[in-house]
Amino acid sequence: MSDVLQGKAFSGWQDYYEMCKPRVVLLMLLCTLVGMFLATNESVPFDLIAYCLVGVALVAGSAAALNHLIDATVDQKMARTEQRPVAQGRVSMTQGLMFVAATGGLGLVILAFWVNPLTAGLNFLAWLGYGVIYSLYLKRATSQNIVIGGLFGAAPPLFGWTAVTNSVDGGGLLLVLIIFAWTPPHFWALAIDRLSDYEKVDIPMLPITHGVAYTKLHILLYTIILLVVSVLPFVIGMSNLLYLASALALGAGFLYWALAMMFDRNPNAPMETFKYSIVYLAVLFSALLLDHYLMPTSYV
Numbered sequence: 121m122s123d124v125l126q127g128k129a130f131s132g133w134q135d136y137y138e139m140c141k142p143r144v145v146l147l148m149l150l151c152t153l154v155g156m157f158l159a160t161n162e163s164v165p166f167d168l169i170a171y172c173l174v175g176v177a178l179v180a181g182s183a184a185a186l187n188h189l190i191d192a193t194v195d196q197k198m199a200r201t202e203q204r205p206v207a208q209g210r211v212s213m214t215q216g217l218m219f220v221a222a223t224g225g226l227g228l229v230i231l232a233f234w235v236n237p238l239t240a241g242l243n244f245l246a247w248l249g250y251g252v253i254y255s256l257y258l259k260r261a262t263s264q265n266i267v268i269g270g271l272f273g274a275a276p277p278l279f280g281w282t283a284v285t286n287s288v289d290g291g292g293l294l295l296v297l298i299i300f301a302w303t304p305p306h307f308w309a310l311a312i313d314r315l316s317d318y319e320k321v322d323i324p325m326l327p328i329t330h331g332v333a334y335t336k337l338h339i340l341l342y343t344i345i346l347l348v349v350s351v352l353p354f355v356i357g358m359s360n361l362l363y364l365a366s367a368l369a370l371g372a373g374f375l376y377w378a379l380a381m382m383f384d385r386n387p388n389a390p391m392e393t394f395k396y397s398i399v400y401l402a403v404l405f406s407a408l409l410l411d412h413y414l415m416p417t418s419y420v
Contacts, residue, residue: 135205135210136185136205136211136219138205139181139184139188139204139206139211139219140180140181140223141184142181145177145180145184147398147401148177148273148276149177149276150405151276151277151280151295151401152172152277152283153169153280154277154280154295154405154408154409155276155277155278155279155281155283155292155295156169156172156281156284157280157409157412158291158295158358158409158412159280159281159291159292159420160285161420167234168234168235168283168284171230171234171235172231172235172239172279172280172283174227174230175228175230175234175235175239175240175243176231176276176279178226178230179223179227179228179231179243179244179246179247180227180246180276181223181227182219182220182221182224182227182247182251183224183246183247183250183251185216185223186216186220186251186252186255187251188204188206188207189213189216189217189220190251190256191255192204192206192207192213194321194323195207197320197321198314198318198320199314199317200317224247227243228240236282236283238286238287238288239279239282239283245272246273246275246279249271249272250272250273253269253272254268254272259323260322260323260324261324263326264326265324265325266303266307266326267303270303270304271296273299273303274296274297274298274299274300274302277292277295277299278292278295278296280292281295290356291356291419291420294352294356294358295353295408297349298346298350298352301342301346302397302400304339304342305339305343305346305378305393306394306397306401307394308325308327308339308342309339309381309394309397310394311326311335312327312335312336312381312390313390313391313394315327315328315332326338336378339381339382340375340379340381340382343371346374347368347371347374347375350367350370350371350404351364351371353408354367357417357418357419358417359408359417359419360415360417361415362407362410362411363407363408363410363411370400370403370404370407373396373400374393374396374400377389377392377393377396378393380392381393
């Protein structure tokens with residue numbers, strides 16, 4: 121661990137970029153962007169889009185980097201994470217903390233002064249929730265860590281919504297609810313696939329504490345909940361038939377993989393479910409965006 125604290129070698133920008141979990145942040149930015157456009161029937165100023173996305177990206181990257189620092193010793197024991205920059209000592213704790221402070225602080229300043237204080241405040245709460253409360257406490261305290269902590273990661277579409285409206289409204293909260301329901305089946309599928317990794321560390325993931333069969337059942341249940349929640353934008357008049365068809369088709373695909381895991385039809389089903397869940401969320405929110413402009417409603 122001393123190597124991790126001091127840093128084994130000179131760290132390059134690629135290491136800091138990796139610490140930000142760019143693929144996760146990119147998905148968050150898509151959800152943020154959709155939240156911005158769905159909040160209004162008018163055009164959204166380009167400068168507001170740019171400031172919002174840059175600010176959210178910096179704060180989210182800061183929280184992800186803090187997670188790398190907190191989980192360094194755990195990451196060293198898991199095949200999926202053992203090559204991470206902090207785990208390998210390419211970035212020291214001091215360097216990492218400076219990076220976390222710089223990116224998070226800059227992101228909050230951009231959001232507070234060039235977007236609005238409400239969006240900045242929500243981003244700070246999400247940073248605190250994921251970077252500190254989840255990473256330091258929830259992850260190691262309960263097998264429901266993903267369910268409870270998922271609320272912090274579900275907030276990006278609300279950031280986009282508040283950036284445009286400067287208010288917390290039902291439409292923005294519904295978008296949060298969709299990601300909140302999506303998170304458990306998304307991550308538990310990965311946890312099942314990497315079960316041997318999690319068995320090496322003292323983290324009470326659901327497959328470890330309650331078994332794989334129990335976890336598969338809960339993935340199926342949450343997938344059904346997600347399918348129901350995903351059609352609510354149509355039910356409340358927020359979206360139209362294009363989105364409804366997309367939500368039902370995508371939900372059917374998610375349900376297929378959940379059932380494939382449940383009945384052991386495919387040994388690769390956990391990882392395939394995890395991969396599908398990423399595509400699911402990206403396409404679902406893209407469908408929301410397309411529907412908003414191709415089949416507009418009078419919701420906002």
